[in-house]
Amino acid sequence: MSTYPWKLSVFLSLIVLFLLYSAVLYCREYKEVLPADVLAQDGKMIWQQKNCVSCHQLYGLGGHLGPDLTNVYGKKGEPYIKAFLQSGTTVMPNYHLTENEMQALISFLKYTSSTGISDPNSFTKHNDGTISQ
Ligand code: HEC
Incomplete structure (x- = not known):
């Protein structure tokens, strides 16, 4: 190292920058998302077993035959979702779910x-590589 002192200073600068960047990230406020309750976890299992994701997306990922369902509850509400689950459509199968499975x-x-x-297209992308909504 002594024959290349500039290498040592580059190395130390990178360590300092890394520590500063880490400190900035860890000190930031973040929105805490509560873990899903037991019923929602059952619902996730049914979602996977019935392979809803083959036609629907969550967070923009999944099949594209049906619409993204991430915010369907917030936008359209429970009775609307239930109607689809009870009857299906010409494209979406009727899974003949029980009341409990639908609630889950x-x-x-x-x-x-x-x-x-x-x-994801509506997210704001920041220069440090993070995103916000
Ligand atoms: C074969 C493809 C397919 C599968 C599998 C499927 N769906 Fe669908 N779903 C659709 C399509 C397509 C629509 C849009 C209505 C239409 O055109 O029939 C839809 C609509 C919906 C809607 C209403 C969304 C809106 O914004 O209007 C909900 C809720 C829904 N599906 C839930 C589910 C759930 C939960 C599952 C798994 C149990 C599932 N779907 C499985 C194709 C599918």
Whole structure:
């Protein structure tokens, strides 16, 4: 190292920058998202078992035959979701779900709706590589 003192100063500068950047990130305020309750966790299992994601997206990820459902609870409400789950449509299958299964799925969609908005295109991108809604 002594033959290349500039390398040592670059190395130390990078360490200082890394520590500063870490400190800034850790000191930031963040919105805490509460963990999903038991019913919502059951709903997530049903969501996976019935493979809803093959046609629907959550947070912009998933199939594109049906609409993104991340915020469907917040935008359209429980009775609207229930109507789709009870009857299906010409494209969406009727899964003949029990009342409990429907409540669990609705609870899961209520949870996803409470976590934020889903369209990544509407996020604000910051220069430090983070995003905000
Ligand atoms: C084969 C594809 C397919 C699958 C699988 C599917 N859906 Fe759908 N779903 C659709 C389509 C397409 C629509 C839009 C209405 C239409 O055109 O029939 C829709 C609409 C909905 C809507 C109303 C959304 C809105 O904003 O109007 C909800 C809620 C919904 N689906 C929930 C589910 C859930 C929960 C599952 C899993 C149990 C599921 N879907 C599985 C295709 C599907």
